[in-house]
Amino acid sequence: MRPLTDGSELLVGRDDELSRLAAWIREAVQGRGRAVLVDGEPGIGKSALVRASVAVAEEAGCQVFWGAGDELGQALPLLPLLDALRIAPVTRDPRRDAIAELLGGEAVAGKGADLAAAAAEQLIALVDELCQAGPAVLVVDELQWADRTTVAVWARIARSVRRLPLLLVGVLRPVPRRDDLRSLFRVVPPAERLRLGRLAxxxxxxxxxxxxxxxxxxxxxxxxxxxxxxxxxxxxxxxxxxxxxxxxxxxxxxxxxxxxxxxxxxxxxIADRLGFLSEAARTVLRAAALLGDGFSVADLVTVTNSSLADLMPALDEARAAGVLVAAGDDLAFRHTLIRRALYDEMPTAVRIAWHQSAAWALAEARAPVERVARQLLPMVSTTDSRVPVPAWAVKWLLDVATPLIGQAPVAAVALLRRAVRDAPLDDAVTGALACRLADAYYRVGNVAQAERIACRALDRVRDPDVVVDLHTTVVQCHGMTGRSAESLATLNEALEQPGLEARHRARLLVLIARTHRDLGEVDTAGRVATAALAELGAVEDRWATGWALHVLSLVAMMRGDWTGALPLFERAMVIVRGDPALIDLTLLLRINQSVTFGALDRYTDALAAAGRARELADRTGSAVRLNQVQSALGQLLLGAGRWDDALAEVDVVPDERKDPSVVCCDHGVAAIIHFHRGETAAALKHLEIAEPYSERIGDRVVEPLVRARCLAFEHAGVPEQALSVLTDVLTGEDAGEDLLGDAARLATAIGDRGTAAEIEARARAIADGSTVPHRLALALYCRGLLEQDPTALLRAADGYRDAGRPLSRAKALEAAAFAFASAEAEDRGPARAAFTHAVDLYAELDAQWDVARLRAQFRVFGIRRGPTAKHRQATHGWDSLTPTEGKIAALVVEGLSNPQIGGRLYLSPRTVGTHVSHILTKLGVNSRIDIAREAGRNQTASG
CATH class of the missing domain: 1.10.8 (Helicase, Ruva Protein; domain 3)
Structure with missing residues (x-):
C-alpha cells in the first residue's frame, strides 16, 4: 500500500494532456508563448496535471510562478497573482516594492487613487520584465474563486502572451462560471483548452x-x-x-x-483522514482554515497567539497525515476540499468569532490591510445581521479607509456599510464613516448611492472637514451625471453656515469655482477662484490654495493665455509638492503643464512633463490621471508628427477604463492619422466607436474629434459640410487655434471669402503681441490663403517648421505651391519647389492620401514628380515596419526589455509593448527571439 502522506500526487491516464502541456512549454522556451485553460470538476486532477508539467518546465530552465484563488478572498483584488509573484511587504525588487507599497497603503496616493488598478498595471509590467529574464510559466489555480481584477489581468496577459516567452495557465472548475470567467473562453482558442474528464x-x-x-x-x-x-x-x-x-x-x-x-x-x-489527527492538531488546522487554502506560518503564529515552537508538533502531524503540504516558504492544504471540511465543521457563530479574533490579532500586528479585511468580511456576509462590528474594527476602518477604498472598494463598501449601521447615530464617528462609505460607493460606480449617503450625512454632520469632503463627493456625483449646476445652490448655501473658518470657506469657494469651470463659465470660475485665494489671506491651506491656482490655470488655458498659465502651474506645484493628500492635484497640474508646453511649441518640455506625470500616476495608482496623460501624449505626438507613437498611445488603455472625453480625444487622434494615411475604413471605425461617448459629454468641444469629423466629410467629397463642422464650434473664447487653419483652408477652397476673412481677422488677433511660432504662422497662413500670397504662405511654412509641426508646415507649402501655380507665371520653379517639399513632408508622415491628392491636383499645372522613396508600401515583412518600429526592433535584437527601450525612446513600457505586438504581427512571428532571427535574415538579404 502506498499512502500519499507527503502531499505528492500520482498522475495516471493523462499522458495526452501532459504531452500537450510539455510541448507548449518547449515553445515558450523558444519564445512563443500562449495562454491555456485547464478545467474540470473538483478532484479530477487539474492541479496534479499542471504540477507535473511545472516539473517539466523547471527541468527546461523556466521560471515558475504559482498562485491560487480561494473562496474567502474574492473581495480583495489580485491576491492570487500577488501570491504567485511572491509580492511581500518587504522585498528587494523595485517593481515588487512598488506593488507592495500600493497594496499595503504605504505608497503616496491621493484621495481617489485606484490602487488595485495601479497594482494591476505594475503586475503586468512585472510579468513582462520577468519574461525578459527568461522563459516562464505563470499558473493561477482555482481561478473560479479569483477576484474580477485578477481575471481581467489574466485576460490582458493572455491577449499579449504571443510576444512573450510565457506559458500562462488558468485552472478552474465548471462552476461557478461568472461572466468574466466565460469571457476567458473567448480569449483562449479551443485548441488551447484542456477539459479533464473522469478517468476511464x-x-x-x-x-x-x-x-x-x-x-x-x-x-x-x-x-x-x-x-x-x-x-x-x-x-x-x-x-x-x-x-x-x-x-x-x-x-x-x-x-x-x-x-x-x-x-x-x-x-x-476526507473526514476519515482528519479523524486520525489529534485534537491539538485539529485546533491549529481550524485556525489555519480561517486564513485560506494557503497561509503564512507567521500569520498562523499571530492569530493563534502561539510561538512557532508550540505550533510545530501540530503542523508536523498535519503534514505527516497528508493534510498540509509545503507551498514555497508557506504552507497550504493539500486540497481545498480538506480546508473546506475543517472550516464547515465549525458552527457559524464560532467561525465568526474566530474570524474577528484573527482580524484583531492581525491588526494589532500591523498586518497588511487586505489580510485584516479578509478576516472581517465573513462577519458582514453572514446571514445573521445581529453580528455587530467591534469598536476596535470601527477605529481600524477609519484609520485605513483611504488605502482600503483604493485597493478593494467592494470590500470597503461591505465593511463600512455595516460599520455605519452599528455606529451611534449621534456619534461624530458616524459622519466620518458615512463620508468614507459615500466615497467607496462612488469608486465602485454606484453614483446614485454615493450621492444619497453623502447628502443624508450632510444633514447631520457638523465637522467642517467632513462637510467639505462630503460636498466634494456630491460635486463629483453631479459631474458624473451631467448635473453640475445642481451643486451650485448647495455649495452657496453651505457658504452661509455660521462659524466657518476661512480655510473651510475657501475650500467651498474652490468647489464652486471648479463647478463653474465644468459648466464652461470661464469668467465666473476665475472670479470665484480668486475670491478663494483672497479668503485665505495669511491662512495656510495647501489644498485650497493649490486647487484655486489650478482653476486659474485652467481659465488661462481656456482663454488661450498659455504664457500666463505657466507661472500659475509653477506656483501651484511649489504649494502641493510633497503633500500625499494632493497627489491628484499634482498630476492634474503636470498634465496641464505638458499641454501648455505643447501649445507654446515647447515639445521637448511637453514630453518631459508628460513623462513625469505618467510615472507619478503609474506609481501612485491614479488610473484616471494615467488615462488622461496617455491621451495628452497622443495629442502631443500627433502635433509633433510622431504618428506611429501617437497611435500606440491610443491602444494602451481599454476604452471602458477612460473618461468619455478621453475616449473621444483618443479616437479622434487615431481617426485623423488614418484619414491622412488613406485608411478610411479604420478612421471611420474610430469615429463610430467615439460616437456614443460623444453623446455623453454633451456640448464639450474635443478638438481631435472635431478635426476627424471634418476630415470624414473631406474624404466624402463634401467640403461645405466639412467647413460647417468647424464653424459650428468656432465660437467662444476657448475654441481651438488648430481648427482655425483648417477652417480658413476649406473656406478658401469653396470660395467663401466672407468666412475666410473672419477667420483671418481672428487669427491676426491671436498672433497680435505673441511670440509663439505656430500662432504667428497661423496668422500668416490665413492671410496668405485669403490673399493668395505665396510669400506669406512660405513664411507660414517656416514658422510651422520652427514650431515643430510638420503637418501644418506641409499644408502651408501646399497652399504656397497652389498660389504660385495659379499666378500664371511662366516660371513654374517656385511652385514645383513648394510642391516637392510638401510631398516630401506628407510622405515622411506616411500621409498617402495627401500625397495622392496633391499629385492629382497639380497635374493640371503640368507639375509632376516621379515616385518618392518607397515608404512602407509593404504591409508585411521587414519593409512594412514604421521608423519607430524599426528602432524598437533593433533594440529588441540588442536584448533590451520594454522598460529599457521605453527609457531610450521616451515611451512608456506599455507603448513599447504595443509596438512590439505590431512588429510580431507584421513579421508573422511569435516571439522576440524570432524578431532577432528576422533581423539577421533581413541583413543577409540586403547585403
Whole structure:
C-alpha cells in the first residue's frame, strides 16, 4: 500500500494532456508563448496535471510562478497573482516594492487613487520584465474563486502572451462560471483548452493498483467503480482503507479488500483522514482554515497567539497525515476540499468569532490591510445581521479607509456599510464613516448611492472637514451625471453656515469655482477662484490654495493665455509638492503643464512633463490621471508628427477604463492619422466607436474629434459640410487655434471669402503681441490663403517648421505651391519647389492620401514628380515596419526589455509593448527571439 502522506500526487491516464502541456512549454522556451485553460470538476486532477508539467518546465530552465484563488478572498483584488509573484511587504525588487507599497497603503496616493488598478498595471509590467529574464510559466489555480481584477489581468496577459516567452495557465472548475470567467473562453482558442474528464476504467484501475501496491481484486474493483473515475476520491478512499488496514496484497500481487467499513463519499473519506489527527492538531488546522487554502506560518503564529515552537508538533502531524503540504516558504492544504471540511465543521457563530479574533490579532500586528479585511468580511456576509462590528474594527476602518477604498472598494463598501449601521447615530464617528462609505460607493460606480449617503450625512454632520469632503463627493456625483449646476445652490448655501473658518470657506469657494469651470463659465470660475485665494489671506491651506491656482490655470488655458498659465502651474506645484493628500492635484497640474508646453511649441518640455506625470500616476495608482496623460501624449505626438507613437498611445488603455472625453480625444487622434494615411475604413471605425461617448459629454468641444469629423466629410467629397463642422464650434473664447487653419483652408477652397476673412481677422488677433511660432504662422497662413500670397504662405511654412509641426508646415507649402501655380507665371520653379517639399513632408508622415491628392491636383499645372522613396508600401515583412518600429526592433535584437527601450525612446513600457505586438504581427512571428532571427535574415538579404 502506498499512502500519499507527503502531499505528492500520482498522475495516471493523462499522458495526452501532459504531452500537450510539455510541448507548449518547449515553445515558450523558444519564445512563443500562449495562454491555456485547464478545467474540470473538483478532484479530477487539474492541479496534479499542471504540477507535473511545472516539473517539466523547471527541468527546461523556466521560471515558475504559482498562485491560487480561494473562496474567502474574492473581495480583495489580485491576491492570487500577488501570491504567485511572491509580492511581500518587504522585498528587494523595485517593481515588487512598488506593488507592495500600493497594496499595503504605504505608497503616496491621493484621495481617489485606484490602487488595485495601479497594482494591476505594475503586475503586468512585472510579468513582462520577468519574461525578459527568461522563459516562464505563470499558473493561477482555482481561478473560479479569483477576484474580477485578477481575471481581467489574466485576460490582458493572455491577449499579449504571443510576444512573450510565457506559458500562462488558468485552472478552474465548471462552476461557478461568472461572466468574466466565460469571457476567458473567448480569449483562449479551443485548441488551447484542456477539459479533464473522469478517468476511464483502465486508468482508474491503474491508479488503484499504484495506490494499493498490487492489482485490484474483485471487491476492490467494485469499490473503485463507485468513485466514478475521480482521482481525488480514489486517493482518499485508498488512504482511508490503508489507515484501517483494510487492504492486503496476496503473494500473487492481488490487492483485495479485507474489511467492511469503507467511506461512502468523498467528504466521508476526507473526514476519515482528519479523524486520525489529534485534537491539538485539529485546533491549529481550524485556525489555519480561517486564513485560506494557503497561509503564512507567521500569520498562523499571530492569530493563534502561539510561538512557532508550540505550533510545530501540530503542523508536523498535519503534514505527516497528508493534510498540509509545503507551498514555497508557506504552507497550504493539500486540497481545498480538506480546508473546506475543517472550516464547515465549525458552527457559524464560532467561525465568526474566530474570524474577528484573527482580524484583531492581525491588526494589532500591523498586518497588511487586505489580510485584516479578509478576516472581517465573513462577519458582514453572514446571514445573521445581529453580528455587530467591534469598536476596535470601527477605529481600524477609519484609520485605513483611504488605502482600503483604493485597493478593494467592494470590500470597503461591505465593511463600512455595516460599520455605519452599528455606529451611534449621534456619534461624530458616524459622519466620518458615512463620508468614507459615500466615497467607496462612488469608486465602485454606484453614483446614485454615493450621492444619497453623502447628502443624508450632510444633514447631520457638523465637522467642517467632513462637510467639505462630503460636498466634494456630491460635486463629483453631479459631474458624473451631467448635473453640475445642481451643486451650485448647495455649495452657496453651505457658504452661509455660521462659524466657518476661512480655510473651510475657501475650500467651498474652490468647489464652486471648479463647478463653474465644468459648466464652461470661464469668467465666473476665475472670479470665484480668486475670491478663494483672497479668503485665505495669511491662512495656510495647501489644498485650497493649490486647487484655486489650478482653476486659474485652467481659465488661462481656456482663454488661450498659455504664457500666463505657466507661472500659475509653477506656483501651484511649489504649494502641493510633497503633500500625499494632493497627489491628484499634482498630476492634474503636470498634465496641464505638458499641454501648455505643447501649445507654446515647447515639445521637448511637453514630453518631459508628460513623462513625469505618467510615472507619478503609474506609481501612485491614479488610473484616471494615467488615462488622461496617455491621451495628452497622443495629442502631443500627433502635433509633433510622431504618428506611429501617437497611435500606440491610443491602444494602451481599454476604452471602458477612460473618461468619455478621453475616449473621444483618443479616437479622434487615431481617426485623423488614418484619414491622412488613406485608411478610411479604420478612421471611420474610430469615429463610430467615439460616437456614443460623444453623446455623453454633451456640448464639450474635443478638438481631435472635431478635426476627424471634418476630415470624414473631406474624404466624402463634401467640403461645405466639412467647413460647417468647424464653424459650428468656432465660437467662444476657448475654441481651438488648430481648427482655425483648417477652417480658413476649406473656406478658401469653396470660395467663401466672407468666412475666410473672419477667420483671418481672428487669427491676426491671436498672433497680435505673441511670440509663439505656430500662432504667428497661423496668422500668416490665413492671410496668405485669403490673399493668395505665396510669400506669406512660405513664411507660414517656416514658422510651422520652427514650431515643430510638420503637418501644418506641409499644408502651408501646399497652399504656397497652389498660389504660385495659379499666378500664371511662366516660371513654374517656385511652385514645383513648394510642391516637392510638401510631398516630401506628407510622405515622411506616411500621409498617402495627401500625397495622392496633391499629385492629382497639380497635374493640371503640368507639375509632376516621379515616385518618392518607397515608404512602407509593404504591409508585411521587414519593409512594412514604421521608423519607430524599426528602432524598437533593433533594440529588441540588442536584448533590451520594454522598460529599457521605453527609457531610450521616451515611451512608456506599455507603448513599447504595443509596438512590439505590431512588429510580431507584421513579421508573422511569435516571439522576440524570432524578431532577432528576422533581423539577421533581413541583413543577409540586403547585403
Amino acid at each position: 476504467e483502465p486508468a482508474a484501475l491503474e491508479l488503484v493498483a499504484e495506490l494499493a501496491g498490487g492489482r485490484p481484486g474483485t471487491r476492490l474493483e467494485e469499490l473503485a467503480a463507485g468513485a466514478a473515475g475521480n482521482p481525488l476520491y480514489l486517493t482518499e478512499l485508498l488512504d482511508a482503507l490503508s489507515r484501517s488496514s483494510c487492504v492486503e496484497v496476496d503473494p500473487a500481487g492481488v490487492a483485495e479488500l479485507t474489511g467492511t467499513a469503507t467511506p461512502d463519499s468523498l467528504p466521508e473519506a
